[in-house]
Amino acid sequence: MSSRRRRRRRPSTGRGLRLWLVPMGILAGIALVVFAGFFFLDHNVTGGAPVKQGEGGAANYYVRFDPDRIGDALTGLAGLTAAVLGIVLTVVSLLVQLTSERYTGVAQMFLRDRTNVAVMIYYVVTCVVGVATSLSLHGDFAPRATVLAVMIATAFGLVMMLPYFAYVFRFLAPTNLVTRIEAQATGDVLAAATEQDPATIQEGQAPAIAALEELTDITSNSISGKDKIIASRCVDAIKDFVVRYLEVKDRAHPQWFKIGEGIRRNPDFVAMDPESLRELEADKTWLEWKALRQYLGIYAEAQSDMPDINYL
Structure with missing residues (x-):
């Protein structure tokens, strides 16, 4: 590889x-x-x-x-x-x-x-x-x-x-910005997930959330501006980011799957019931859930303005 x-x-x-x-x-x-x-x-x-x-x-x-x-x-x-x-x-x-x-x-x-x-x-x-x-x-x-x-x-x-x-x-250039965001986020997540220091692992969780939200913001702006190419590229970038993460997930440190303080205050996690948060930690799927949550927001926004994006 x-x-x-x-x-x-x-x-x-x-x-x-x-x-x-x-x-x-x-x-x-x-x-x-x-x-x-x-x-x-x-x-x-x-x-x-x-x-x-x-x-x-x-x-x-x-x-x-x-x-x-x-x-x-x-x-x-x-x-x-x-x-x-x-x-x-x-x-x-x-x-x-x-x-x-x-x-x-x-x-x-x-x-x-x-x-x-x-x-x-x-x-x-x-x-x-x-x-x-x-x-x-x-x-x-x-x-x-x-x-x-x-x-x-x-x-x-x-x-x-x-x-x-x-x-x-x-x-x-918008396409290059999307590529850079994905590449930097992927590198940060792959490095943090396989770390051994708990503090470093928790610090590495925030860039992953920030990258997903940034890609979602670019997608939303592209949908509003009727820019289908950039919106499609952002949707693919979120998918590629998660796929790269899944390749190393089995080698991640157990602390990585705990929702740290740096991301616990994120609006999506704050709105969740504590029991649901514990289930995400037990299932080791908080990052995948966050990506799907971003896709849900993109789907809702594109439903009226750019429905073709929802077929990707």
Whole structure:
């Protein structure tokens, strides 16, 4: 089973890298070719004072930074990175806010994503390094390696902006959100159910309930918006989540089947008679019951607005 999962994940990982590297390589290549063409033209044909003997070719001449003149350029690089960070934050915040109005939990999911966090960290670190580099210049000293590193990091941040926006759009696509919710909930439940620590087990029960309710909310919003594709995907996601759970249920710790304090205050459990709760614990079916309870709510809501969903 694990080898099959690995084989399934590799193509998606490679495709994800291509979605980043290919556009970044194209943008960086075009920019480099355009700049190099004009720079070599100026260096060999239309430039100012001729290159002195022993100063090397155009590339060596380019990296001979003048400490008296490079300061303004470094300050501009730091400001440019900060401006790009501001643009990225503004666009991403608007997209996340608009999506959060329709689907709950999007903001938390966005902030938990490693790619989003890594991109923000990259821009912040590049900006701080650029500011520090601009203050390291002296009248007779220019840190060439540091200046080149800041230039490359700034250029990398610029060409990364467009692929990152594309990644955010893919991340916030409704079908991808549903897939992420299901995958995260499945991973949390499988890990918590097979734990040995009772406290950790009880903490892992709440994400399962939250995921089921979140998928139900998305289904309800999709039914209201006449979005049959998303509603169908959410219904299937609840089913897939329960099926994956049933695969490891026989290996779950006995404490997992006890309704812990973290979920006992859930409205569906609060409304139940204590005897019914004890029966759920004895039958080890509180999670399956919760999933069926969510299906019942979806069925009632879809009965009038989108009855086709009830045939899934």
